[in-house]
Amino acid sequence: MSDEILRVENLHVSVDDTRILNGLNLTINRGEIHVVMGRNGAGKSTLASVIMGHPAFEVTEGAIFYMGTNIEEMSVFERARAGMFLSFQYPAVIPGVQVGTFLKKSVQSVRDEELKGRAFRKELNAAMATLEMQKSVLSRYVNDGFSGGEKKRLEILQMLLLKPTLALLDETDSGLDIDALRIVAKGINSVAPEAGCLIITHYQRLLDHVEPHFVHVIIDGVIAESGGPELALKLEKQGYEWLENPAEA
Amino acid sequence: MKYADMAVPSRALHLWRYTPWTRIHPSKVEEVPNASPVSFTVGTGGELIEGAPRIIDAEDIGRVFLSELASQAYTVETSGEQNILRVEAESNGQYTVGHIHFVLKHDVAVILHLKGQSEWTGLHITGDVGPNVRAAFGLVNDLDTETKLLHCEDWNVHRDATLELAALSIGGLRCKSDVRTRLTASGAALRQAISVHGLGKRHVDHHIEIHHDVAHTDSSLNVHAACDDRSHSIATGLLTIAEHANHCDAGQVFRNLLLSETARAEAIPELEVLADEVAAAHGAASAPVDKHQLHYLMSRGLDEETAIALLVEGFMQDGFSTLENEGFVAEIRAQLAIHLEEELKR
Numbered sequence: 001m002s003d004e005i006l007r008v009e010n011l012h013v014s015v016d017d018t019r020i021l022n023g024l025n026l027t028i029n030r031g032e033i034h035v036v037m038g039r040n041g042a043g044k045s046t047l048a049s050v051i052m053g054h055p056a057f058e059v060t061e062g063a064i065f066y067m068g069t070n071i072e073e074m075s076v077f078e079r080a081r082a083g084m085f086l087s088f089q090y091p092a093v094i095p096g097v098q099v100g101t102f103l104k105k106s107v108q109s110v111r112d113e114e115l116k117g118r119a120f121r122k123e124l125n126a127a128m129a130t131l132e133m134q135k136s137v138l139s140r141y142v143n144d145g146f147s148g149g150e151k152k153r154l155e156i157l158q159m160l161l162l163k164p165t166l167a168l169l170d171e172t173d174s175g176l177d178i179d180a181l182r183i184v185a186k187g188i189n190s191v192a193p194e195a196g197c198l199i200i201t202h203y204q205r206l207l208d209h210v211e212p213h214f215v216h217v218i219i220d221g222v223i224a225e226s227g228g229p230e231l232a233l234k235l236e237k238q239g240y241e242w243l244e245n246p247a248e249a
Numbered sequence: 250m251k252y253a254d255m256a257v258p259s260r261a262l263h264l265w266r267y268t269p270w271t272r273i274h275p276s277k278v279e280e281v282p283n284a285s286p287v288s289f290t291v292g293t294g295g296e297l298i299e300g301a302p303r304i305i306d307a308e309d310i311g312r313v314f315l316s317e318l319a320s321q322a323y324t325v326e327t328s329g330e331q332n333i334l335r336v337e338a339e340s341n342g343q344y345t346v347g348h349i350h351f352v353l354k355h356d357v358a359v360i361l362h363l364k365g366q367s368e369w370t371g372l373h374i375t376g377d378v379g380p381n382v383r384a385a386f387g388l389v390n391d392l393d394t395e396t397k398l399l400h401c402e403d404w405n406v407h408r409d410a411t412l413e414l415a416a417l418s419i420g421g422l423r424c425k426s427d428v429r430t431r432l433t434a435s436g437a438a439l440r441q442a443i444s445v446h447g448l449g450k451r452h453v454d455h456h457i458e459i460h461h462d463v464a465h466t467d468s469s470l471n472v473h474a475a476c477d478d479r480s481h482s483i484a485t486g487l488l489t490i491a492e493h494a495n496h497c498d499a500g501q502v503f504r505n506l507l508l509s510e511t512a513r514a515e516a517i518p519e520l521e522v523l524a525d526e527v528a529a530a531h532g533a534a535s536a537p538v539d540k541h542q543l544h545y546l547m548s549r550g551l552d553e554e555t556a557i558a559l560l561v562e563g564f565m566q567d568g569f570s571t572l573e574n575e576g577f578v579a580e581i582r583a584q585l586a587i588h589l590e591e592e593l594k595r
Contacts, residue, residue, distance in 0.1 A: 052548055080550040092545035095570070096563030102549075105559065109550030141563070158549065 003030040005166050005196035006051070010062035013043075013050050013221075020046045022221035023062065028166070028196035033188075033210060035199045035232060038218035039240055044200045045089060047218070048168040051198075052086040053079050066166065081110050083165030087155040087172045089200075093143040099154065100138035103161060110162050127160040130190065132183055148175035156187035167191055169199045173206040185209030204236040217243055250307045252281055252317050258310055264427070267483040267515060268454040270310060273399050273425045275344045275369035284318045287347025287365075287372060288339040294331025294357070298324045301350035301375065311427055312401050315346060315373045322348035329355030332576055338372070340365030340392065351376035351386065358385035358413075358577035362584075364420070366393040374402045378410040380434075385413035385577040389584050392420035394449065400426040408434035413572045414441040415581050418453050419588045429458040432466035439468040444568035444585065446561075447480025447512060448592065454483040461490040461497045464524075470501040473568030475561045476512035483515040488522075488529065495526040505535035506564045508557070562589050 006028040013021040020043045028034050036044050050057045051064055053076040063070050071079060094102070103124065108115050128135065131153050143151050152172050159167055169188065173181055188197065188210050199210065207229060215231040216223045217240065224243050225231065257278055258265045276282045291297040301322035307313065327334055334357055338347060345367040351359060353376060363372065370392060378384045392398060398421040406412045418424060430439050445453050459468045474482035486501045503516030518531035538560055546556035565585055572578045 054544060075553075076544060076547040077550055077552050077556075080548055086548055088545065088548075092539070092542045094542050094545070094560065094563055096565070096567030097559055102546075102559070105551060105555070106546075106549035109552070109555070141567070162549070 004028075005030055005067060006198070007065040008047075008051070008062070009065070011047075011050070011059065011064065012061035013046055014058050014060050015046070015056055020057075020221055021050070024218070024222050026216070026223065028198060030196055031193055032214065033192055033197040033199065033212045035201060035207065035212040035215045036218060037201060037215065037232065037235055042218040043221045044218055045170050048086055048170045048198065048200055051168060052076060052084060077109070080162075081112065085159050085162055085164035085167050087152075087159060087167070087169040089170040089174070091143050091151050091155055095141050095144050097142050098139055099142055102142050103138075103158065106158065107161050124161065127157055130160065131157055131187055133157060149177060149180040152176055152184055153180065156184050159191055160187055163194075164191065165195050167195050167197045169197065171200055171202065173201055173203060181206060182209055204232050207232050219244060250313060252310070252313050253279075255310050255313060263485060263487070263517075263519065264456050267485075268423070268425045268452065273397065273423065274314075275371075275397065281314065281317050282344055284344040284346040284371065285342040286319070286321055287345050287370065289323055289347065289349055290337040290339070291325055292331075292335035295325050295327050295334045295336070295359075298326065300324060301348055309401075309427070311399055311425070312373065315348065315371045315399065315401060318346040318371055319348045319373065322350065324350045324352060325359070326352050327355050327357045327359070329357065332358060333580060334359045336361040338363045340367045340370040340396070342367050344369045344371075346371035348373040348375070350374075352379075353377065353382055353384040354379040356383045358387070358574050360387045360389065360577070360580055362389045362391060364391045365396070367396055369397045370399070372398070372400045374400075376404050378404065378406045378412045380408045380410055382410045383574075384410070385415070385572070385574045387415035387417070387577060387581050389417045389581065390420045390424065391584070391588070394420065394422060394451075396421045398424040398426075400424065402426070402428040404430040406430060406432050406437040406439055409436035411438040411440070413574055413577065414439065415569060415572060415577070416443040416455070417581055417585055418443065418445040418455075419585070421453075422450065423452045425454045425456075427456045429460070430468075431460045431462055432468065433462055435463055435465040437466045440571055440573070441468070441470045442569045442572050443472045443484070444565040445472075445474035445476075445482050446565060446588065447474060447476035447478070447482050447514075449478050449480065451480040453481070456485045456487070458487045459489070459499065461488075461494045461499060463491070464493065464495045464497065466494065467498045469499070469571055471568060471571045472503045472516070473506070473565055474504070474514050475506040475508060475564050476514050477508035479509075479511045481513045484517070486518045486531070488518070488520045488531070490522045490524050490527050490529060492523040494524045497524065497527045497529070499527070499529045501531040503533040504564075506561065507535060507537050508561065558589065558593055562586065565589075
């Protein structure tokens with residue numbers, strides 16, 4: 001049996017008639033960490049959103065296979081229940097909905113089972129301890145009044161509880177201080193061995209804590225270059241110019 | 250003035266624009282029909298006494314009508330032994346009416362649970378919050394889904410006192426509420442919060458008046474209405490700050506969540522500010538379910554129906570977020586959670 005988790009084939013995506021992805025190909029196997037880098041507007045977040053099934057994006061050509069199945073017809077919640085997880089760049093603020101309630105409903109939905117209170121609390125406490133989170137966060141409203149770092153930690157907490165098979169992390173490292181970055185990386189590393197991970201980032205610094213197997217660069221909606229961790233280091237030093245205009249480099 | 254001498258109010262008036270008197274009157278508009286009394290039961294920490302001072306605005310047809318209809322009135326005095334006093338109001342019979350007056354001399358929260366299956370219910374609540382008292386009063390309208398409700402409230406908040414007023418409107422078919430609070434002495438404060446759940450053909454009209462009679466008084470009003478199906482929510486707010494009532498701080502926020510294309514919601518804040526050195530603000534917003542919030546919840550495995558139900562609950566719970574009495578708010582929120590859970594099962 002193949003360990004393939006995600007296969008993106010010749011993916012073309014538009015939003016409001018604007019083409020964003022133009023024939024992107026990518027395969028992620030279990031235990032692999034892939035990093036996607038690129039300039040703002042290159043299509044990185046679109047890739048994560050469209051894999052997760054955001055209704056605003058239209059797949060005009062190509063296909064996405066998850067665990068060997070074309071997921072074109074699957075809605076967002078079905079993808080989540082199948083084991084896909086997206087850590088949002090800008091998580092929604094939901095006033096009035098307590099974090100504890102939200103987490104319980106979410107885990108219950110994904111696992112499709114009634115949670116036993118005590119066992120869930122134990123699991124929740126352990127995950128929160130890993131991320132060095134205060135219990136008081138459970139009675140706060142989802143992302144309401146949260147700092148950037150608190151929002152990202154809550155995203156990772158959800159990931160730890162939902163135990164995804166495919167984890168998509170969209171700029172989870174942005175806005176984090178060094179300590180928060182280390183903690184978030186710890187969360188990613190704990191999920192990564194059993195999952196496929198796609199990390200979207202602008203910076204090398206997360207990769208000091210999370211070692212990727214592959215680094216890809218998206219330019220104009222396609223993967224223009226792939227390599228190992230050394231590619232991220234090169235991009236950090238030289239930027240994207242050498243890839244965009246190779247003749248001038 | 251007697252009801253018989255009063256003219257039917259014009260729909261040009263702010264108060265009667267959306268729910269005309271003819272639509273909330275129980276029978277023929279010229280009649281004062283016979284009505285049976287609402288049955289009140291007061292829990293531990295309070296005493297129900299026959300008789301109550303009639304605080305009637307002779308100009309207001311609703312209050313005059315209720316006073317002529319109610320043959321009995323009651324006063325509730327709190328003993329100060331309980332943090333939360335529960336009052337049950339049962340309304341059964343064709344037409345029912347009740348007048349209950351609260352004398353709040355201790356720090357206490359009162360929750361009045363209104364239920365029953367009458368065709369029409371009239372309820373007049375009045376109250377005084379004594380000097381330096383921290384009081385809360387919550388009305389849970391849990392009437393049968395076919396009941397018409399005419400509800401008036403009049404509160405006086407005295408020196409250095411704070412009143413938290415909550416209303417959870419989850420019952421009744423056509424409901425007209427007219428809630429007026431006077432901040433009568435300096436240091437008086439009002440925090441008022443209303444959450445409405447519009448379902449089916451519910452028509453819920455809240456008219457809220459807050460009067461800053463003197464300087465150094467504060468108020469806030471927070472109205473959240475979630476409207477589904479063909480329901481209609483109206484909230485009109487009249488905030489007055491008297492001349493020389495400087496250094497007042499008053500704010501009103503009205504938010505409507507529209508859950509269907511046929512649901513309607515109106516939010517009309519109105520300010521009459523005659524003093525110069527005050528802070529007075531108001532805002533109103535109506536919107537459908539936020540797509541980003543919905544997508545976020547669905548990306549966590551919640552199907553669309555469950556995600557929307559959670560957003561509605563959050564929206565309505567958030568209506569009470571400006572109130573500070575935690576035990577009181579928790580109890581009102583629990584009533585809301587029970588209601589929404591029951592609705593989900595239907």
